[in-house]
Amino acid sequence: MSAEPNVRTLTINGEEISARSDQSILEAAREHNVEIPTLCHLEGLSEVGACRLCLVEVKGARRLLPACVTQVAEGMEVTTHSPKIDRYRTMILEMYFAERNHVCSVCVANGNCELQDLSLKLGMTHVEIPYQYPQLPVDASHPRFTVDHNRCVLCTRCVRVCSEIEGANTWGVMGRGAQSLVITDLKQPWGDSETCTSCGKCVQVCPTGALFEKTSVGNKTRKHPEFLPYLRIMREGEQP
């Protein structure tokens, strides 16, 4: 037993670290500068464990566990990188690239895209599995923003920020499987949405070029999701 009841000691890649009992493996790792790739995770939003890039090995567990939703535990032995995990992550990235039309050279987010960054970081140089080339729409009906489904990775950050932070619940997911699509209201054009407050938070949290500001076309504008943790701290700070 450690002296502090809410402190846990665990090892990540052989290094002993301590973490708060309510922290996830991901939080603990990042605090100690251990990099674990993520895509659907965003600090300030709820976790969904959907992108499967943060899977890590935990000694004694039957399966790989998502670091974002797995809480630390006393004596836990975590491995964040191994040839096997790296191979899985690369293949998952390949699946992302193959499932929609991620053509970096003509993408508004080129140079500012988390999917692109991940492929560079993980050394995914080419996609071996066949591209699906789905025919997906681009909706530019909103006066300020555009949604390009060809670039969407279905991370649902937009859905979560709209529901959890803005409270408008404009964004949702329709369909299922490969036919899933993010939608506004009853799948009507974004510009016709009755609930959208045009706050633009969804655009800022989108990791790729799926949601972008019209003014940023050809501009290489960075997105700024950093407001989220700040917002959350300010809100929580109001409570006793």
Place this chain on the structure above:
Amino acid sequence: MPLYAERPPLPSDDKRWRIVNGTMRKHGFSRNALIETLHTVQSSFGFLDEPAIKFVAQSLRVPLSQAYGVVTFYHFFSLKPPGKHTCTICTGTACYIKGSEKLVVEAEKQLHVRVGETTADGEVSLGTVRCVGDCGRAPVVLFDGELSAQMKAPQLAQQLERWTMQ
């Protein structure tokens, strides 16, 4: 001042809306009654259109995007009105092993539509279902909801002909 917006009025005088409203009332207009209510709309009207989804969503205070997400997630719900008759072919494993694929080909050929579509004259809708549980007598087809088992292509063709000839 009321805490929430008023519930929307019934979309029309159609009596079926009262049945829909009844389902919602039975569940205290709680959000989690969404699927139950959609079932009532589907069984009363045969399909769910946008005004219907909107009415249910607003009555239960479910965001529109979530209601639409639910409707399109579950394959039992249909956004299009069905034809006068429906032919639903089971494509469960037992039916597949007993040749349901051939039945689908036969029906598509005869009706000149793909699965999920309705003939141009609005007579027959062709669909598939994932197992109705009569696997012992596979392959099975539902004609207007009535189960017919140990189906053969000529038999299927005959039934469809009866509908399309009328």
Place this chain on the structure above:
Amino acid sequence: MNTEELQQIAAGGQEERDKFDYEVNVCMGTSCLSQHSDRIRDAIAKEAEACGKKCQVRRTGCMGPCAAGPMILVEPAGKLYGHVREGDAKDIVEALGGEPVARLDPELGSYFEGQNFVVLENVGHIDPEKIDEYIARGGYQALLKALTEMNPASVIEQISKSGLRGRGGGGYPTGLKWDTVAKVKGAQKYVICNGDEGDPGAFMDRSVLESDPQRVIEGMAIAAYAIGASKGYIYVRAEYPLAVQRLTMALREARRRGFLGNSICETQFNFDIDIRLGAGAFVCGEETALIASIEGKRGTPRPRPPYPAVSGLWADPTLINNVETFANVPPIIRHGGEWFSSMGTARSKGTKVFALTGKIQRTGLVEVPMGMTLRQIIFGIGGGVPDGRKFKAVQTGGPSGGCMPEEHLDLSISYDALISAGSMMGSGGMIVMDDTSCMVSVARFFMEFCMTESCGKCVPCRAGTVQMFELLTKITKGEATHRDLDRLTELCEVVGATSLCGLGQTAPNPVLSTLRYFKHEYLAHIDEKRCPAGVCELSPAAVEVHA
């Protein structure tokens, strides 16, 4: 309700039945009813009245051999008739007390040999719409016993002792699951019955719900008492309208008799059950997805832990078991855990209901003790492959399971043996294939299923199943190379290891098991551009290049 009252109800029912010399039980399960067994019942009743024989014509649930339906059971002779038509009514009534009608013999051979009815003990004997008939066969004694003679801990002890494991497929020890939920603190707990029988080719749960719904209700009530829940839900597929109708009626009856509601059996135990309808999503068989669906949301699974035992429906502690698991509970409490554990193998106790279908002589529902071999079931009970064809494979476990070849026919059925053979128990579908089935096409069929049933939340399942489906399609067309086969194998590994829920994790199984046992069929498509079973239409271009 107390023991005397239960006995009174049972005695009353017996008295009523004693007034008749004969009993004609007409099956009114989905399968026989679709062949108008209701009209047959009416015709027989009319004939019986006309000839003056003291004959009670009754509605019962599914008797098992669906392919021989509509089925009729005549008592006290215990004679089964099959393929009965309305026109046979007169002959059936005339034969009462004499020689049975020879032409209506269902020719079931050894269908019932080796079967052991625990879950199906009441089939053919009770009217599923009458609670008193269930009581007359010992129904609700177990609930009464649990409430008045046992405390929750001892109920769980009996379930643990019985060795019962989840019948939905996973095989998690039921006693352990109950114990976990019982120990979690919470003011409100829930019991959920998973009746979302999504495995195509399986219909055990439909049959139990249609034929003996009170048994499931009783099992749930006992579970609720054991874990301290006051509210239950039965989640049933909307594709099973008759099951929903019977269940609705059964719940009303159970409330009327005081087995649901407040102060059940004059104790402080309160419990009630609501029905929730599924809406055509296989993934809702996964427990977290099922919970989301009951909450009125999209049925997408979420990562576990937290398990539903800790945080389930509306974040309260929740127990989820499937229909057949609950149906096993009343006999276990009635006869004790040891009785149950005396059946079956070392680690798989009791019996299992299977839906025997496909290329087999006698299809239908069978209940056998664990440990019986596949050969006994397929060739003994099922009568083997018809039309002089050759047995090729048997598929269990639905889209999560696998295909086993002839070499495995002597495998004794248990959770562990099936897994080591590359398949799994699943909910109990058992589909027999003969030499006219192409195993690559079968794998492709299951992959198509997983692809369209994927919820789309996590990328390995959403995109990986599409990739695997396309590779399998390529193989069936004769357009694939060895490189494609390697890629398929790698995708199987990644999708299985990284998917969020059971659907994706097990989606590769049909491919892996067919690759394990029928690799030569894959290679024939790839190397020789031919389909050994003659099923696949190979693309002419591929064949030409090969030639």
